[in-house]
Amino acid sequence: xxxxxxxxxxxxxxxxxxxxxxxxxxxxxxxxxxxxxxxxxxxxxxxxxxxxxxxxxxxxxxxxxxxxxxxxxxxxxxxxxxxxxxxxxxxxxxxxxxxxxxxxxxxxxxxxxxxxxxxxxxxxxxxxxxxxxxxxxxxxxxxxxxxxxxxxxxxxxxxxxxxxxxxxxxxxxxxxxxxxxxxxxxxxxxxxxxxxxxxxxxxxxxxxxxxxxxxxxxxxxxxxxxxxxxxxxxxxxxxxxxxxxxxxxxxxxxxxxxxxxxxxxxxx
Amino acid sequence: xxxxxxxxxxxxxxxxxxxxxxxxxxxxxxxxxxxxxxxxxxxxxxxxxxxxxxxxxxxxxxxxxxxxxxxxxxxxxxxxxxxxxxxxxxxxxxxxxxxxxxxxxxxxxxxxxxxxxxxxxxxxxxxxxxxxxxxxxxxxxxxxxxxxxxxxxxxxxxxxxxxxxxxxxxxxxxxxxxxxxxxxxxxxxxxxxxxxxxxxxxxxxxxxxxxxxxxxxxxxxxxxxxxxxxxxxxxxxxxxxxxxxxxxxxxxxxxxxxxxxxxxxxxx
Numbered sequence: 001x002x003x004x005x006x007x008x009x010x011x012x013x014x015x016x017x018x019x020x021x022x023x024x025x026x027x028x029x030x031x032x033x034x035x036x037x038x039x040x041x042x043x044x045x046x047x048x049x050x051x052x053x054x055x056x057x058x059x060x061x062x063x064x065x066x067x068x069x070x071x072x073x074x075x076x077x078x079x080x081x082x083x084x085x086x087x088x089x090x091x092x093x094x095x096x097x098x099x100x101x102x103x104x105x106x107x108x109x110x111x112x113x114x115x116x117x118x119x120x121x122x123x124x125x126x127x128x129x130x131x132x133x134x135x136x137x138x139x140x141x142x143x144x145x146x147x148x149x150x151x152x153x154x155x156x157x158x159x160x161x162x163x164x165x166x167x168x169x170x171x172x173x174x175x176x177x178x179x180x181x182x183x184x185x186x187x188x189x190x191x192x193x194x195x196x197x198x199x200x201x202x203x204x205x206x207x208x209x210x211x212x213x214x215x216x217x218x219x220x221x222x223x224x225x226x227x228x229x230x231x232x233x234x235x236x237x238x239x240x241x242x243x244x245x246x247x248x249x250x251x252x253x254x255x256x257x258x259x260x261x262x263x264x265x266x267x268x
Numbered sequence: 269x270x271x272x273x274x275x276x277x278x279x280x281x282x283x284x285x286x287x288x289x290x291x292x293x294x295x296x297x298x299x300x301x302x303x304x305x306x307x308x309x310x311x312x313x314x315x316x317x318x319x320x321x322x323x324x325x326x327x328x329x330x331x332x333x334x335x336x337x338x339x340x341x342x343x344x345x346x347x348x349x350x351x352x353x354x355x356x357x358x359x360x361x362x363x364x365x366x367x368x369x370x371x372x373x374x375x376x377x378x379x380x381x382x383x384x385x386x387x388x389x390x391x392x393x394x395x396x397x398x399x400x401x402x403x404x405x406x407x408x409x410x411x412x413x414x415x416x417x418x419x420x421x422x423x424x425x426x427x428x429x430x431x432x433x434x435x436x437x438x439x440x441x442x443x444x445x446x447x448x449x450x451x452x453x454x455x456x457x458x459x460x461x462x463x464x465x466x467x468x469x470x471x472x473x474x475x476x477x478x479x480x481x482x483x484x485x486x487x488x489x490x491x492x493x494x495x496x497x498x499x500x501x502x503x504x505x506x507x508x509x510x511x512x513x514x515x516x517x518x519x520x521x522x523x524x525x526x527x528x529x530x531x532x533x534x535x536x
Contacts, residue, residue: 007275008319011282015325018283020382051276057283103435105460111427113419114288141435143411144425151381157412159379167371167409192373 017072022154026069085266095260120148133198146203164188179209198225207232210242285340290422294337353534363528388416401466414471447477469497478510
């Protein structure tokens with residue numbers, strides 16, 4: 001790489017940090033690649049801290065010690081968050097989304113890379129302090145959202161299947177009761193998927209009574225691991241939930257099939 | 269936003285472009301947000317073109333005309349690509365990955381955000397000129413990879429289901445013959461998912477005979493749409509494929525269960 005001047009180098013360092021969210025990159029990596037002195041690098045990092053704060057996209061953090069360096073953590077400002085969630089609610093209230101049984105069509109929203117990317121940043125902001133080792137989801141519709149969250153938390157994604165598959169080797173399966181339909185359901189996960197003693201965050205697109213989340217808590221016990229956070233995009237308003245401690249971004253208050261009305265609001 | 273000096277501004281512009289891959293952002297957006305003259309912005313863009321080329325992460329492109337502006341397209345250099353694919357092959361040849369029936373365990377690789385992120389950039393490089401309107405995949409294991417590809421191509425992701433679901437409204441289902449097992453399989457997609465006359469890229473984690481890819485081509489015909497590209501992470505070496513025109517990154521030459529050997533190589 002040819003020697004870059006300061007304005008080029010500052011942009012280059014931010015690009016590299018931003019492409020590796022929540023990953024500590026050693027100072028010597030930058031010193032070697034950009035042939036620069038430690039003091040110059042410190043000045044560049046100071047500039048970057050100001051830039052990301054100024055445009056409100058996250059924070060650049062210096063990590064001290066022998067394994068130290070610098071890392072970028074994406075963040076969304078509160079005002080941007082509420083604007084974004086309000087826009088989503090507006091999008092989701094159009095009456096042609098109403099499906100039989102009081103359900104709403106959300107695939108275009110939860111499969112949109114632009115939207116799930118932002119949702120992934122939001123969940124990262126909620127769960128980064130929990131220091132998870134994995135993001136876990138259950139197939140199928142929550143996968144894009146869980147993937148983006150895993151990307152920004154910089155941990156592996158784990159996808160729990162509805163039935164055991166031959167490509168997963170030895171699996172652990174549990175049966176659980178769906179909270180709303182009261183049907184027995186199965187979930188299955190490869191024994192290789194999660195190390196013992198892990199901390200996991202469970203991400204899903206939708207929560208009704210919370211049966212799936214409760215199932216995941218049980219399944220993780222089989223792996224001697226612990227659910228340290230639960231995040232869902234939309235929760236349906238219900239009398240009671242089977243889990244207490246969770247984050248939901250939107251609440252579906254109700255769907256009126258006759259009137260063609262959907263009531264959905266962002267949570268505080 | 270307070271006024272940034274040039275080195276801060278250049279970094280800020282690159283961050284914004286890079287967070288919105290393959291999306292044209294108007295020059296006036298930057299002029300308004302950073303209160304700068306058009307000529308100054310042009311100079312900044314020239315600097316950025318040099319930076320991204322220099323560190324080998326993509327290209328910054330100026331788009332002329334009334335809907336014009338500037339956009340960032342991520343790219344991986346050929347040398348980085350071959351190093352990356354070789355590393356993946358090394359990772360994938362460890363004998364504890366062998367599953368019954370000559371299959372190999374790949375979930376940790378295809379669910380790793382760091383790896384799928386890079387694979388998404390590779391597929392974007394292959395398919396961006398096809399100007400797709402959607403990235404399509406079939407549940408479940410290819411979803412993270414398809415999501416990352418959709419993110420960098422900046423198009424919606426579409427997930428085809430194995431069976432029709434009530435949350436998808438009216439669906440179109442087709443039956444197709446699995447190329448390797450010769451079993452009848454079903455795939456199903458909401459009628460809302462794809463507009464008529466669309467161009468789609470199909471992304472999947474694994475291809476044996478290509479039955480699923482062929483099924484997707486048939487399914488897209490029902491939507492009066494066309495598959496303009498097929499990309500798979502790993503293809504198994506087979507006598508013949510049911511589709512001709514596809515990109516695969518790695519070829520699984522063979523698995524020797526007795527010897528505990530996996531032969532897998534990057535494609536040229």
